[in-house]
Structure formats: C-alpha cells, structure tokens
Amino acid sequence: MARAVHFVGFRGDEYLAARRAFGPPDFVHRIWDRRSRREVAAGDLIVFATGSHDQPYADRNGDDIRET
Template identity: 45%
Template sequence: MTVNPALHFVGFRGDEFHSAVRIWGRPDFIHPDWDRWAQQDIHPTDTVIFARGTDADPLARFTYPHCG
C-alpha cells in the first residue's frame, strides 16, 4: 500500500499562516493546537510545520472539537 505524505500546519493564527503557505504550499490539514487529535492524525511520512514549538511540547490540555 502506498502512503502519500501530507502537510500539516499546527498552531497558525494569523499572518504567519500566509508566510508558511508561501514557503511550504497549502497544507492538507490545519490543526489549531498541538493536541491529541493533531498527534493522532499525523503519519510518520507526513511533514508537520509548527507556528511555535515542536512535537516534543506537551499536548494542549483542553482540545476543541473539529469543525466541518
């Protein structure tokens, strides 16, 4: 089975989003916070871009349900 790597943006909330899109392209997934939902969505072949911090940061304690 072939896995297509996805691009994830985590924690972007403003103009930095547009800057990241110029550099990396449009993300496949946008995660408001680094929480358990974001962590579970990421495959080892994916690329994850954080507005601040890294995947080593503690997960957000309170998460918001996905909209859409």
C-alpha cells in the same frame, strides 16, 4: 503514499509565510492535542506556528472549527 502537510496553531499572517514555504496544508489543527497527533502518519510534515517540534500536547482536545 504522498506525504501530508499539517499546520498547527496558525492564527495570522504567519500562515501565509508558511504556505509560501511549504505549500498548502492538507490538515489545519487549531492546537497540538492528542487528536491532531493521531491524524499524523509516518513521513508527514508538521509545521508549527510557534514552539519547538517536541512541544507537549494540550491538556484538553481543541474544537475543529469556530463559526461566527
């Protein structure tokens, strides 16, 4: 099974830098919450826009998308 790439918390230009470094993401999570953690399988790569790899989950689950 192939490793999936997860981008967490990206909001701006840092997304392009991460995409160049790690390739296109398979999943984009607006925030690091319990729901996004459930989508991560063993061996997947998680790329955070800010913060450390062991940051706590958000208190509440975030929404998937915001349409304007």
